[in-house]
C-alpha cells in the first residue's frame with residue numbers, strides 16, 4: 007500500500023502538455039492498483055476512486071469519507087461491455103445504456119453471480135449501481151486501470167459534493183493519495199440513479215432529466231416518496247419492503263457481544279479469539295477495523311453457509327469504522343420479519 011502522508015495533486019488534460027497528462031493518468035492507475043485512493047473528475051462531480059475489487063481499499067475509502075454506514079458505492083466502468091461483466095442487463099437496461107452512456111446516468115441492476123466487485127462496496131446487496139462516465143479524464147483513468155472503479159463523491163460524509171479539486175482538498179487533504187486535476191466539473195450535480203430491479207424507479211434525480219429517461223422507456227418512472235436522507239437503498243426498501251434488508255440478515259441467528267461461543271455456534275471473531283472447536287472466522291486477528299470492515303460481509307456469508315444454527319459475534323469497538331460495522335451487525339442480529 008502506498009498511503010503517503012500528503013495528498014498529491016497532478017494536472018490531467020489541462021493544457022497542451024500531453025506527456026504530463028499521460029504521466030498523471032499512469033500514476034493514478036498505479037495508485038489504484040496498489041490499493042490507494044484517487045480523486046478524479048467526472049462530468050457530474052469529483053469522485054473518490056478505489057479498486058472495486060479490493061476490499062481493504064474500499065474500507066479505507068469509507069474511513070476517509072467518514073461515512074457513518076456502508077452506503078453502497080457506484081462502480082464506474084469504461085463501456086457497456088464492461089458493465090455487462092458485473093450485472094444482468096434486461097431490455098430496458100440495454101435501452102437506457104445505449105441512449106445515455108457515457109453520461110450522468112447510474113443504473114441499479116441485479117449483480118451477476120460472478121461479479122468480482124467486493125461485497126463491502128455493495129454493502130452486501132445483490133444489486134449493483136453502475137455508470138459509464140463521459141469525462142475525458144475519468145475515461146482515461148478507467149482505460150489505464152482496466153477494471154471497475156468504485157467512486158462516491160469526493161467529500162467528507164454530510165458535506166456537499168465537490169466540483170473542483172480545491173473542494174476535494176478542503177475535505178480530504180492528507181486522507182487520500184492523489185487528486186487528478188482537470189478543472190471544474192461540467193454538470194455539477196450527481197448522476198441520476200434509476201433502479202431496474204422491478205418497475206423502473208427513480209432513486210435520485212440528477213444530471214440527466216427524468217423526462218429524457220421516460221421518453222426512451224416509453225413510460226413513467228416510479229418515484230418513491232421524497233425522503234430527507236440521501237439513502238437510495240432506503241427508498242428502494244420503501245417500495246419493495248425486505249428486498250434490501252434481507253441481505254444484511256443471515257439465515258442463522260446472530261448473537262452479538264459474545265465473549266465465549268456455545269456448542270453449535272460458529273464464531274465471528276475480532277482480535278484475539280478464544281480457543282473453540284467449531285467454525286471460526288476472524289474479522290481481523292490484529293484488531294484492525296479497516297481490515298474488519300473489508301471482511302465483514304464475506305465472513306458473515308461464509309459462516310452462514312457453514313450450516314451453524316447461530317453465529318456468535320465478538321464485541322467490535324465503536325470507534326472509526328467500528329460504528330458502521332456495529333450498525334450492520336445489529337441489522338444482521340435484528341429479529342427476522
Ligand code: TXA
Pocket residue numbers: 048050051052053054077078079080112114131133134135157158159160195196197198199209236237238239242
Ligand atoms: O455523479 C455521481 O453519481 C457521483 C460521481 C462520482 O460518479 N457519485 C456519487 O456517488 O454521487 P455517491 O456514493 O455519493 O452516491 C451514490 C448513491 C448513494 O445514494 C447510494 O445509496 C446509491 O447510489 N446506491 C449505490 N448502490 C446502490 C444499490 N445497489 N441500490 C440502491 N442504491 C444504491
Ligand code: MG
Pocket residue numbers: 158159167
Ligand atoms: Mg455523495
